[in-house]
Amino acid sequence: MFFDRDYFEGRTSYFYRFGGYRDVGSYFDRLAGWFQPHAGDGAVLDLGCAYGFLLSRFDDGRPICGCDVSEWAMREARSRFPRGEFMVIDGSGALPYEDERFTAVLCTDVLEHIAPERHGRVLAEVSRVLVAGGQFCITTPNLGRIRRWLYAKADRVERHTGMRHVNEWKEKLRRHDFEIIDRWTYLNGFLPGRLRSTWLPECALVARKAAGA
Helix, strand or coil: CCCCHHHHCCCCCCCCCCCCCCCCHHHHHHHHHHHHHHCCCCCEEEECCCCCHHHHCCCCCCCEEEEECCHHHHHHHHHHCCCCEEEECCCCCCCCCCCCCEEEEEEECCHHHCCHHHHHHHHHHHHHHEEEEEEEEEEEEECCHHHHHHHHHHHHHCCCCCCECHHHHHHHHHHCCEEEEEEEEECCCCCCCCECCCCCCEEEEEEEECCCC
């Protein structure tokens, strides 16, 4: 398992090599600020939640659920946020939740770790567990020239095999009956700027599950 204790403590990760994976308030607060207006007031799922730092920002009394392929991360999440429901999932893309359980699904810095041929299965499962009109909130690398120039080494170390350009994500989501509500690109989650352009190295999308999907 690549996403084990060594990964989260920075020994095998490019991005966590200084200080390990931790609750950096400016980063997770900014992501929460982007996506809280789209989360409704029902149950929220964080797909690939790691230690649950982002999910904890949605802990206002609603049901909060997180899942991840990493058993180590799920043990950490349960110890840090005992009110959350945390589950280990396999790599097939299947989600162990009933139909139409969630008003929002978060998925931040996860899709790039999933092989492109499995993206369709993941999107179908996200649609299944969302209520009609529920929102899918995503951040992921934006595979363009700047991404390739700035992050080539990092993406190799992190095994980012599932990267796409933001426009490809828009089309992929539409083909799976999602309506694009908003999208933007940005430099990284620590900086406040975000642009409607398509060229910055990170992207975020908010997509609504279509009625009847």
